[in-house]
Amino acid sequence: MKKAEIITALIFLALGVYFITTSYTTYQYLLDNKPGPGFLPRYIGWGMVTSAALYLMSTLRQTSFPKNWFPTDRAAHLRILTIISGGLAMTLLLDILGTFLSVALFMGILTWYLGNRSILAIIGVAIGTSLVVQFIFIKWLMIPLPSGILGF
Amino acid sequence: METLQLLLQGLSTALTPINVLMATIGVILGAIIGALPGIGSATGVAVLLPITYGMNPITAVILLAGVYYGAMYGGSISAILINAPGDPAAVMTSLDGHPLAQQGRAGHAFTVASGSSFIGGTFGIIMLTFLAPSLARWALNFGPPEYFALMVMGLTTLTGLAGDSPIKGLISTFFGLMLAMVGLDIVSGVGRYTYGVLELLDGIDFLPVVMGLFGVAEVLAGMESMAYGEMITSKVGLRNMFPKAREFFSLWKAWIRGAIIGFAIGVLPGAGATMASFMAYATEKNFSRTPQRFGKGHLPGVAAPEAANNAASAGAMVPLLALGIPGSATTAVLLGAFMMYGLRPGPLLFAQRPDFAWAAIASMYVGNILLAIMIIVFIPLFVRVLLTPKNILMPLIIVITLVGTFSIRNNLIDVWIALIFGVIGYLFKKLKIPAAPLVLALVLGPLAEKTMRLSLMLSQGSFSIFFTRPIALVLMIAAFAALVIPIIIQLRASRSVKNGS
Numbered sequence: 001m002k003k004a005e006i007i008t009a010l011i012f013l014a015l016g017v018y019f020i021t022t023s024y025t026t027y028q029y030l031l032d033n034k035p036g037p038g039f040l041p042r043y044i045g046w047g048m049v050t051s052a053a054l055y056l057m058s059t060l061r062q063t064s065f066p067k068n069w070f071p072t073d074r075a076a077h078l079r080i081l082t083i084i085s086g087g088l089a090m091t092l093l094l095d096i097l098g099t100f101l102s103v104a105l106f107m108g109i110l111t112w113y114l115g116n117r118s119i120l121a122i123i124g125v126a127i128g129t130s131l132v133v134q135f136i137f138i139k140w141l142m143i144p145l146p147s148g149i150l151g152f
Numbered sequence: 153m154e155t156l157q158l159l160l161q162g163l164s165t166a167l168t169p170i171n172v173l174m175a176t177i178g179v180i181l182g183a184i185i186g187a188l189p190g191i192g193s194a195t196g197v198a199v200l201l202p203i204t205y206g207m208n209p210i211t212a213v214i215l216l217a218g219v220y221y222g223a224m225y226g227g228s229i230s231a232i233l234i235n236a237p238g239d240p241a242a243v244m245t246s247l248d249g250h251p252l253a254q255q256g257r258a259g260h261a262f263t264v265a266s267g268s269s270f271i272g273g274t275f276g277i278i279m280l281t282f283l284a285p286s287l288a289r290w291a292l293n294f295g296p297p298e299y300f301a302l303m304v305m306g307l308t309t310l311t312g313l314a315g316d317s318p319i320k321g322l323i324s325t326f327f328g329l330m331l332a333m334v335g336l337d338i339v340s341g342v343g344r345y346t347y348g349v350l351e352l353l354d355g356i357d358f359l360p361v362v363m364g365l366f367g368v369a370e371v372l373a374g375m376e377s378m379a380y381g382e383m384i385t386s387k388v389g390l391r392n393m394f395p396k397a398r399e400f401f402s403l404w405k406a407w408i409r410g411a412i413i414g415f416a417i418g419v420l421p422g423a424g425a426t427m428a429s430f431m432a433y434a435t436e437k438n439f440s441r442t443p444q445r446f447g448k449g450h451l452p453g454v455a456a457p458e459a460a461n462n463a464a465s466a467g468a469m470v471p472l473l474a475l476g477i478p479g480s481a482t483t484a485v486l487l488g489a490f491m492m493y494g495l496r497p498g499p500l501l502f503a504q505r506p507d508f509a510w511a512a513i514a515s516m517y518v519g520n521i522l523l524a525i526m527i528i529v530f531i532p533l534f535v536r537v538l539l540t541p542k543n544i545l546m547p548l549i550i551v552i553t554l555v556g557t558f559s560i561r562n563n564l565i566d567v568w569i570a571l572i573f574g575v576i577g578y579l580f581k582k583l584k585i586p587a588a589p590l591v592l593a594l595v596l597g598p599l600a601e602k603t604m605r606l607s608l609m610l611s612q613g614s615f616s617i618f619f620t621r622p623i624a625l626v627l628m629i630a631a632f633a634a635l636v637i638p639i640i641i642q643l644r645a646s647r648s649v650k651n652g653s
Contacts, residue, residue, distance in 0.1 A: 145559065
C-alpha cells in the first residue's frame with residue numbers, strides 16, 4: 001500500500017505544479033487589476049502541492065500499512081476488469097447496435113461471466129433489463145436513446 | 153405561526169397524488185438500495201438522479217428525499233439479517249440487531265428499527281422546520297465575502313471530518329476544485345483546461361462525476377467478492393414482527409437520547425449519520441443499568457442508533473436548505489441535484505421559492521410516515537431483495553448508471569467521464585481518500601470563485617475583506633478550526649499509539 005500511496009501523492013503533486021505553472025504561463029492572474037482566469041487556479045495549485053507534500057511526508061513516515069488493502073486473487077481482478085471493459089464496450093456499441101441490443105448483450109455476457117449458467121435466466125435478465133430501460137427512459141421519461149443501425 | 157402556515161401550504165403540495173406516489177416510490181427504492189450491502193444513500197440518490205431529470209423539480213426532490221431516508225432505514229435490514237450493514241450509518245445497528253436475528257427475533261429488531269427511525273426522523277424534521285427558516289433569514293444579510301467564507305467553511309468542515317485523514321480530505325477537495333476550474337471563465341471568456349474539447353467548455357458536469365464516484369465505484373468494490381454473507385431468513389414475516397408493547401415503549405429514553413444526539417451531530421457539516429449512530433450507541437450504553445447486555449441482542453442497542461441516524465439525516469438538511477452547504481456525501485449529491493433543476497439552496501431559496509422549500513420539508517413528514525408503514529408491509533420484499541444474486545445486481549447498476557448518465561445530455565463524453573471517475577472513485581476507496589469533499593468542491597467551486605471575485609472587486613483586490621467583516625471573520629475562523637482541529641486530533645492519536653506501542 002505504501003508504494004500506491006507514494007505514487008498517488010506524486011500524481012497529485014504533479015497536478016498541483018501543473019496548475020501553478022499554467023496560472024503563470026497560460027492564464028492571466030490579473031485582468032484589468034481584477035482577478036483573472038489564472039487567479040484561483042494558482043491558489044488551488046499551491047493548495048494541492050501543499051496537501052500532496054503533506055500526504056507524501058506522512059506516508060513516508062508511516063511504518064505500518066493495512067494488509068490486503070487491494071484484492072489479491074486473480075478472479076477478483078478479472079471481475080473488476082471485465083465490468084470496466086464491459087461498460088466501455090457497451091458505451092461504444094450504443095451508437096452502432098442501439099441501446100436495446102447493447103444493454104441486452106452487456107447484461108447477458110456479464111451475468112454469464114459472473115457465474116449464472118442457466119441460459120433461460122440469462123436471456124430473461126438480458127431482455128428484461130433492456131425492456132425496463134426502454135420503458136423508463138424512452139416511454140416514461142421520453143428521453144431519446146441511440147437506436148443504432150437496426151433502428152431500435 | 154407563519155412557519156406553520158407555510159408548512160401547511162407545503163403539505164398541500166406534498167400531498168398531491170403524484171407527490172405522494174413519488175414519495176412512496178422513493179422510500180421503497182431507498183429502503184431496497186439501502187438494504188444492499190455496500191450501496192449507501194449517496195449511491196442511491198446518484199444512480200436515480202437521471203430518472204428525475206424530466207420531472208417537476210418539487211416532485212423530483214420529493215422522490216430523492218424519499219430515497220435518502222429510505223436508504224437510512226434500509227441499511228439496517230442487511231445489518232440485522234446478514235451482519236453486513238448496507239450503509240456505514242447502520243454499523244451500530246448490526247451490533248445488537250444481528251444477535252437478535254440469531255435469537256429468532258429479527259422481526260422485533262425490524263420493528264424497533266422502524267419505530268426508532270420514525271421517531272428520530274420526525275424529531276429531526278420538526279427541528280428542521282423551525283431552525284432552517286430562521287437560519288436562512290439570518291443569512292439573508294450575507295454579502296459576497298460572507299458567502300465566500302461560508303463556502304470555505306463548508307469545504308473545510310467536510311474535508312476535516314470526512315474519512316480517516318484530514319490530509320486525504322484536503323487532496324480530495326483540491327482535486328474537486330481543479331475539476332471545477334475546467335470550462336469557460338465567465339469573466340474573461342477564456343476556456344480553461346479544455347484542451348480543445350468543445351464539450352468541456354461547459355465545464356465538467358457534476359452528474360457524471362457523481363455517477364462514477366458513487367455508482368460505478370461501488371460496483372467495482374462489490375466485484376471484489378461475490379458473496380454477501382450468511383443470511384438469517386427464519387421468522388421474518390408479519391406474524392413475528394411485533395415485540396410486546398411494554399418492551400417496545402420502554403425504549404422511549406433511547407429514542408429521545410438518540411434523536412437529540414443525532415440531530416445535533418447531523419446539523420454539523422461533515423459529521424453525518426455514521427458519527428451520530430456511533431455516539432448514540434455509546435451514550436445509550438453509558439446510561440444503561442445493564443451495559444453488559446449490549447452487543448448480545450439488546451433492543452436499546454438498535455433503538456438508539458436508528459433514532460440517531462434518521463434524526464441526523466434530517467439535521468443534515470438544515471445547512472443544505474438554509475445555507476446551501478451540505479453536511480454529508482448524500483446532501484452534497486442532493487445539492488448538485490437542486491442546481492441541476494435550476495434551484496440554488498441557501499437563504500434565497502426560502503425567500504424566492506418558498507413553495508419549493510416548504511414542499512420539500514413537508515414531504516419529509518409524509519415520507520417519514522410512509523416509511524414507517526411501508527417498512528412493516530414490505531419487509532418480506534426487502535428481505536427477498538437481499539437474495540438477488542450479485543451477478544445480476546452489479547451489471548444492472550452499471551446499466552442504470554451509464555444509460556442514465558448518457559440520457560442527461562445525450563452525450564457520450566459524459567459516459568466516459570462516469571467510467572473514468574468510477575475507476576478514480578474505486579482507487580479513492582482503496583486508498584481511503586473520501587469522495588464527498590471532491591463532489592462538494594466541484595459543486596461549490598464555480599460559486600466560490602464568483603463570490604471571491606466579487607469580494608475582491610469590492611475591496612479593490614485586498615484579501616482583508618474576508619477578515620474585517622464580523623460574520624465573514626467568524627466563518628473564516630470556524631473554517632480554519634474545522635480543518636486544523638481534526639489534524640491536531642489525528643496527530644495526537646498517532647503519537648499516543650506510538651507511545652503505547
